[in-house]
Amino acid sequence: MSSETSGNRIERKPFEGEMYDVMGGCARWEIKVHDHGLVALCDVMPRMAPVGKSADFAIVQAARVSYGEGTKQVNEDRGLIRYLARHRHTTPFEMVEFKFHHVMPIFIARQWIRHRTANVNEYSARYSIVRDRFYRPDLENVRKQSKTNRQGGEEPIDESTAKEFLAYLEKVEAHYADYQSLMDKGVSRELARIGLPVNVYTEWYWKIDLHNLMHFLSLRMDAHAQQEIRDYATAMFELVRPIVPIAAEAFEDYHTKALHLTRLEIEAIRAGKPLDTTNKREAAEWEEKKKKLGM
Ligand SMILES: Cc1cc2nc3c(=O)[nH]c(=O)nc-3n(C[C@H](O)[C@H](O)[C@H](O)COP(=O)(O)OP(=O)(O)OC[C@H]3O[C@@H](n4cnc5c(N)ncnc54)[C@H](O)[C@@H]3O)c2cc1C
Incomplete structure (x- = not known):
């Protein structure tokens, strides 16, 4: 039923205070990847943010439904976002969304499409002619x-x-x-x-929320991911960082640049002994972690 026929009146409320466009009035922000590839940020929700705040404000706004109004100071917003990120209280991060345009080789798109939490619309090679663009790594x-x-x-x-x-x-x-x-x-x-x-290129529009984007980035910016998809993931992170600087910083501090320790690893540290495992891969992973810890 439309609002005309239902008789419901729509109340249109203006923004409170001064707002600005988080993309600075631009239609897209682009980063070229490799020879023909591209990551372009085309839109963000929220597109408008209160002056003096970043799009991070939408995370805080949603979280305060659970935690109450409290204070609205920017530094406290930062503390709240960092708390949410540390404690994996993820749904407030889903209140921010990004729409990207990606141009990448099909072998990268195959890895990428395994991430099921984005909305995707891809170039149709049934409808249109595939362009003469191929990925070749540098020598x-x-x-x-x-x-x-x-x-x-x-x-x-x-x-x-x-x-x-x-x-x-x-x-x-x-x-x-x-x-x-x-x-x-x-x-x-x-x-x-x-x-x-x-290695021929395809392209798509890809829309995802911040929580799922961070999940994607934590897997695809990681050293275990293929270099070529890491180049795209890193470019995406560079594009979103200025839009949600507080969440991006928390993501690095608590996830990508943090270290997860297993029970066996904690016991090895406590006892000052080697890892209690016969599994070679697990032992090698522990050696990597020890290097990171400067042990
Ligand atoms: C380094 C690396 C190597 C890989 N190698 C291989 C390989 O050899 N072969 C291969 O097939 N794949 C491989 N993958 C793909 C991998 O197994 C995952 O499919 C991919 O990373 C997507 O992860 P995800 O399911 O967590 O992400 P998403 O699909 O983005 O899902 C995000 C989260 O949502 C939840 N979720 C989404 N859909 C469902 C569902 N249907 N049921 C339950 N929970 C759901 C899960 O919690 C999931 O973690 C590799 C990935 C990486 C990063």
């Missing part, structure tokens, strides 16, 4: 297979093998000409595309 970023992590690459491989790898990509990308000529002969776009390599 010095052609990485060797890691010996310790089966899923990862580590230091750069020798230059001659790196060049051979790039020549292999060039050969695969040359199939783009076949893709075009087969469509010219009448093959449907939805089938012609299936021979394209996974």
Whole structure:
């Protein structure tokens, strides 16, 4: 039922106090990633914030429904946000949302799409022609297979093998000409595309709330994530940091730059003894943590 037919009257209340646009009146903020990639922040909720505050205010506003009005001083807002972040009281962080435009290779999009808590609308290669854009790492970023992590690459491989790898990509990308000529002969776009390599670029609009974005970033900015998706995640964090500086700082302090200790690790520290495990990977992880702790 529309408000016209229901007879309900809509009361339109103006903002209290002076407000400003958290994106400074811009349509987008962009960061280029690699040769053809892009992370663009297109919109934020709340878009308007009280002068003197950041979009962090929406987190505090929601949290105060649970904790009562209290004081409205900015420094106390900071204390409240940091408390919420430490204690994983996450729903107030869901009151802030971001809409991004991403341009990335399909192999990155496949990892990215595993994160189910975003709203996505992707370029259709059934409807439109895939553009002639391919990701190629720089020569010095052609990485060797890691010996310790089966899923990862580590230091750069020798230059001659790196060049051979790039020549292999060039050969695969040359199939783009076949893709075009087969469509010219009448093959449907939805089938012609299936021979394209996974380093071809796709793009989408991606909307997510701050809580789920932080979850995404904690996994994809981490050293265990593939370098290429980390480059995108880092760019996204750079874009949101000025919008929610207090939450971003708390996220680093309590999550990405913090360290989680297991029961066995706490016992090893207390007893001043090696970790009580026969699991090699767990022992290696403990060695990494000890380095971070300066032990
Ligand atoms: C370094 C790395 C390596 C990986 N390797 C592999 C791999 O080899 N193979 C592979 O298949 N995947 C792999 N993944 C993907 C990984 O297993 C997760 O699918 C991905 O990181 C998304 O995590 P998520 O489910 O926590 O995130 P999201 O989908 O964003 O979900 C956020 C949170 O919401 C909750 N949630 C969302 N949907 C559900 C649901 N249906 N039921 C219950 N809770 C839900 C969960 O608490 C979840 O943590 C890898 C990820 C990383 C970071």
